[in-house]
Amino acid sequence: MNTSHHDDSARWSGWLAAAQQGDGAAYGRLLAELAPVARRMAVKAWGRNEDVEDVVQDILLTLHTIRHTYDSSRPFLPWFAAIVDHRVKDALRKRRRHQGRETAIDEIPETFLARPANTKTTDAMDLRKAVAKLPPGQRQAVELLKLQEMSLNEASTASGQSVAALKVAMHRAVKTLKGLLGP
CATH class of the missing domain: 1.10.10.10 (Winged helix-like DNA-binding domain superfamily/Winged helix DNA-binding domain)
Structure with missing residues (x-):
């Protein structure tokens, strides 16, 4: 890990530890710095895709939900990278499931029923x-x-x-x- 990543990781670890103690300002700084990092990591794994912002939001929501599980005696970046990895894999699985059920239609064919639908009317x-x-x-x-x-x-x-x-x-x-x- 280069010095820059080490410095960032240490700073983020400190902010998250402070946020766990109720420091909202530290938590705000952490999220502001992590959002673009999460985006870069997601794009690297996910590729440029219109859904990448949804994945980033999911990453940040997961971070928010499990922030209490972070142990400040351990490195921050691997913990955060695991969150990103899990959320990206979840999004890829979801996309594959949807693509498996969807069919691209270039042109909608016109169809005609043998008899008109809903012909019975009740006054x-x-x-x-x-x-x-x-x-x-x-x-x-x-x-x-x-x-x-x-x-x-x-x-x-x-x-x-x-x-x-x-x-x-x-x-x-x-x-x-x-x-x-x-x-």
Whole structure:
């Protein structure tokens, strides 16, 4: 390690030790100096990439989260380099996972369905008639929760039913309405 890196590492170690004791100014100086170092280290391992700033932020967040684990009797730079290495490897794994699931599309082909989608329409009158056919508990749940747009707690207070009972009634009402109105 050259003298410059040794001096930096010693300075950073001192600042982090002070930050562990609650010195916010020392912690601010540490982060201000480490951000460009983290960026250079990430670019070296990651390459020039639009996501490198996300990796740098992840490195600094990790440093913040685990700063209490640093032992000031040990060298700072290897400890920090391990954080950078782990975060860069995590980002590379994440990128590979995403690339494995994504397909580049140069041109979106036009497709036509054999029959138009969503051709069945239900008008308001049909829906009102179907709601009127529901059992009283289900009808009340639909009226309070969907038509009057009450929250579950408000509907529970208004109807005297528990939140769980309203959820069950609403679920059954939707199922019944699907049957009445058809597919």
